[in-house]
Amino acid sequence: MKGFVFHGPGQASWQDLPDPGIKEPTDAIVKVGVVTICGTDLHILKGDVPEVRPGTVLGHEAVGEIVEIGGDVRTVRPGDRVLMSCITSCGRCRFCRDGSYGQCRGGGGWILGHLIDGTQAEYVRVPCADLSVHPLPAALADEDAVLLADIFPTAYEVGVLNGRVRPGDTVAVVGAGPVGLAAIATARLFSPERIIAVDLAPARLEAAHRLGADAIADAREAPGQLVDDLTDGLGADVVIEAVGVPESFELCTRMVRPGGHVANVGVHGRPATLHLEDLWSKNVTITTGLVDTYSTPTLLRMAAGGRLPTRQLVTHTFPLEHMEEAYDVFAQAADTGALKVVLGGERHEVAVPEA
Known part of the structure; x- marks a missing residue:
């Protein structure tokens, strides 16, 4: 597969990588359909997040299809279309029991594109899949749903x-x-x-x-x-x-x-x-706070009902393999007018926000 790999401050590339595999029985492997770039990714590239090690695939916002699950996964199965949350939750630690998933001490929290390989790739391993991916309603398009992963x-x-x-x-x-x-x-x-x-x-x-x-x-x-x-x-x-x-x-x-x-x-x-x-x-x-994503199910229902202006934030779309170009457009937002840049899916033209 290919993915967008961080090599150090100011250095990253779209390159060949080994396909991810199941490591824990709670894992799921997801084929990425639509992914986006976050301002936090730009902070990482600037060197503002030093715990991100060179060699890490960036990204923590994506929608895709489950292609493989570990033996302990119960809530999703291969073929399901899912939202990958920017926050991973073990569901068992003190903080997860309080709904503070961003502070998870059981191997979760903000780990995708931070402490482990993230979503800006063709395939992603998602730990603790039962609580860290959300099945998507058929009425919600990928380009809308991906904005509920984080922002x-x-x-x-x-x-x-x-x-x-x-x-x-x-x-x-x-x-x-x-x-x-x-x-x-x-x-x-x-x-x-x-x-x-x-x-x-x-x-x-x-x-x-x-x-x-x-x-x-x-x-x-x-x-x-x-x-x-x-x-x-x-x-x-x-x-x-x-x-x-x-x-x-x-x-x-x-x-x-x-x-x-x-x-x-x-x-x-x-x-x-x-x-x-x-x-x-x-x-x-x-x-202050790191998002916990406890509100994601509610926001998904609101988006499916047309109550959130998700699509209005998408200004540019690209094929997944144009990741480096998309980063350039997003990083130069003052010149390009970029708000949210979406990669993948079936539409690759520039989207014009509704007036």
Whole structure:
């Protein structure tokens, strides 16, 4: 088979690899149908995630068909079309029993494309398959389902739910990349008074407006002032950080109101300053988190019912073997307008988001 292999910071290639095989009786082997690239993959290529060893196949988001299962797998069988979750769950450890699958201590957590070979390949070995793949409803297309492997549960759980978005809130989302856009879409489920999107790229701000942002702000043009103007100087009830750089985190802590919530979603590769000299008296709650994907079954039902704007986030599609080109397009999003880049499937033309 072929896969996209990390060789060190700034180095990766689409190359020949041995086919994966069953190692544990709880494993499944999946033939990849559709796969996508995550901003976290770009962080890995930059060297921000040092535990990823050279020689690892990248990727943690894919849809495919079960081709082989271990003797202990009970919930899927060969021929099933499944979503591969970005999080693997053993189902037995303390954290999995609490639904905190991202913190699994039984060989799971975020391991695909991180600690073991991932999904950007023709075939994938998925450990703990009973709890780590999700059978897909026939009504849900692969290109829609693949966005539920990571960005929608991440935005919903780590951003919207951790941020405790409530009806009537002012919600600011800093970063209108794929996860930020998914946060806008899922925050709308809770009927906030307004959603404010902040980004540097005009194309991403336009996408944020299409997906439900009531106001947009260029990050270079005093977005905090816009938040103050819209809230009579109080600040936002919930601020979701969806970039992963120190400047955006610190901006979030300046925009939140006293008693508000800052929900950090972004993957940070550098230290950020926590200005406790300003925050200590403001009763602000700051949350961080790795997605647990406990919401994936619910989101799958919503997507199958047409309640999530998944396809609107897909801007480019490629054949699977064009992985290197797809990475270039995704990495140059400011120039290409890329939001979510999807590889594989039967359609390989560029998809235009709905207006």
